Amino acid sequence: MLARHADPIVAIATAPGRGAVGIVRVSGKQLGGLAQALCGRSLRPREATYLPFLDARGEAIDQGLALFFPAPHSYTGEDVLELQAHGGPVVLQLLLARCLEAAAEPDQTAHAPRLPALRLAQPGEFTERAFLNGKIDLAQAEAVADLIDASTEAAARSASRSLSGALSHEVQLLRDALIQLRMLVEATLDFPEEEIDFLRSTDARGQLQRLQQRLAQVMQRTQQGALLREGIKVVIAGQPNAGKSSLLNALAGAELAIVTPIAGTTRDRVQQTIQIEGVPLHVIDTAGLRESSDEVERIGIARAWEAISTADAVLFLHDLTRADEPSYRAADAAIENALAQRLPARVPLIDVWNKSDCAPTAHPAQIAPDRPAIALSARTGQGLDALRRTLLQVAGWQAAPEGVYIARARHVQALQAVQNHLQQANALLDAPDLPLDLLAEELRLAQNALNTITGEFSSDDLLGVIFSRFCIGK
Ligand SMILES: Nc1nc2c(c(=O)[nH]1)N(C=O)[C@@H](CNc1ccc(C(=O)N[C@@H](CCC(=O)O)C(=O)O)cc1)CN2
Ligand SMILES: Nc1nc2c(ncn2[C@@H]2O[C@H](COP(=O)(O)OP(=O)(O)OP(=O)(O)O)[C@@H](O)[C@H]2O)c(=O)[nH]1
């Protein structure tokens, strides 16, 4: 463990600015002396006490509630002292400074060895300690941040489920089954003469297959959770004047991008995150695609292609009122070709025929039979709901947010690694000479990958990345 984890830490736990109540929180070993110095008395464990918080001269900085959670029964698993004061930024700064000062005073009550000095907490450090002290696992610690960051009810509820251990529990069940299987294989390794018969008679294959099925279910649910947290990137592309900016504005319900009848209006990408059934969609409006001699417009078009190449889904916009013009169709066909070259096959393309309010026929010509096509009017809003439904569908959202737990791309990737190792293991079981040591190794790697989710197996780098994105005081 790193040395910094031994330091006592302090931070303002409440959001910056004025509030009804503000909290200064301290975590560390043996905080009884500090509590005594600030509160003028010893505190009963886990009991709110109304008292003055004292400065060095014994004068009250504020009157508030003090709470003392002796280790290990606290949020962090260490001693935790909470000073719940009036929520003014100056009061809280004074209390924070007083904590640092009091901790630096020599302790008159005991001849105890000098403790490490109290210091300001880094982002996420309280929660990191909760993780390091086994109060919560890594997936739960991530859920704490996701709960705080949640911008929709669906995101908040699913983060709360993960915080309660829903994802961790699924991972635990997978791990138990994996350990059973590993024990079987490792036992066989010890008795090489009987190996093949032994392994076959114990239904190792059946166990592995059941494990793979269960993994597939967990992956599916975890993908939903990751979708809820991370959303997808939807790029609106097409010829100038098709109504791309109008569509972005209609989806966002706000006049974000400039709309004019002049072809080539948009140059920069305009991005807005919208929510559909709680799923975040990062929608990007781009410059109209065409040959251009205008320097600024050419840069805009290059940026449009950059956005397209990193999209999770592309809305290919067409003007329904011009669908019968040969030159218009030729220009669309040229874009179609370029898209086919630049877009990875897995990225869904949706044909959107705009301006249905002005078109003689409400139905678009189907460009390709194997992809969704929608007619709508960005101006009147007709057809937008159908587009929203289609977007959720291509995102892979399976409705019913009840029961979804929040997850991250990192969790999905870990499960994919587990899946790959189990597939390897399956193939080895079929190999004629059954290379037991290789089989055992694949299962061991599968377990390591699984353990990265809950943090039993993790690097300091990973922890650094995860906790540094928290807010200070959390
Ligand atoms: N005032 C305050 N409110 C808060 C927190 C806090 O630290 N302080 N939290 C912080 O983020 C969250 C609550 N999380 C907490 C988690 C565990 C324990 C705790 O004392 N756990 C003990 C005892 C458990 C029990 O009595 O059942 C333990 O785990 O041993 C406290 C808060 C949200 N609200
Ligand atoms: N009738 C009708 N007109 C529309 C609709 N959507 C957009 N328009 C009009 O079409 C013109 C172009 O709209 P924009 O949204 O600026 O088109 P764009 O695709 O962003 O154009 P560029 O930025 O130049 O690539 C404007 O005059 C809009 O008012 C629609 O649904 N119906």
Ligand SMILES: [Mg+2]
């Ligand atoms: Mg535009």
